[in-house]
Amino acid sequence: MKSFLTHQQIASLVKAIQSAEEHSTGEIRVHIDSNTETRDAETAFEVFKRLCMNNTADRNAVLFHVNFERKYLTIIGDIGIHEKVRQSYWDQLHDYITGEFAKGNYYKALESAILKTGLELKKHFPVTGENPNQLSNEITFS
Template sequence: MMGNFLTNQQIASLVEAIQSAEDHSTGEIRVHIDSNTENRDAKTAFDVFKKLDMDKTAERNAVLFHVNFEQKYLTIIGDIGIHEKVKQSYWDHLHDYITAEFAKGHYYQALKSAILETGLELKKHFPVEGENPNQLPNEITFS
């Protein structure tokens, strides 16, 4: 299903990167890999965001990387809490970096760097005080 984009080992490693990125922050990060959708628009990503309950975190600080490798398409959605802190320019910069790396065929490295980078932003704006329950699963989802 993944074609030549990511190996199972790389997928497992991305899940570890998500766990590590979520340490010390209440933020949540998900990666969704879409192999079905033809249309390259944000609506599909928003539908996934909602379906994964990403708009239900306590501080509204979940971030979704919605990727379609075949279509060379990426949407990053940051919920209102994190978006208010980092502004659109942050997502634009991250999006440009990832798509430039995808163009070189660096799928795994680009996603891993983006996840860890997002984790640093989440730590900065949403540090953990006390308990830090994982509000959303770290597994990568597929459609």
């Protein structure tokens, strides 16, 4: 199996998630899937639910579900953030990420997408008081 991200890059992505969530009540997760044989969003939705991403207070969690081997990416924004940014935002972000993936820029694409998403979350869900981390920032794998 080809390695698409180094351990250092994975650790840096966790820091990018922490930074992106700092000024927002939103939550961001990255899941790297190397087991799924199909290229459909159903698997990503299962991961979204398994990671309890649909349980945030403002329903503003975002999942980047990536399968590098299958060249597949699904971005899921829960209903709270999706209502604010609409499908066109996710489509543009998806196009950017997959364009960078095609150039082999896996880390750059994910880091940039995480930070861009953080800006949108900050715009629509700014911190107004305490800001507990509702979900782990770790990168998950299957």
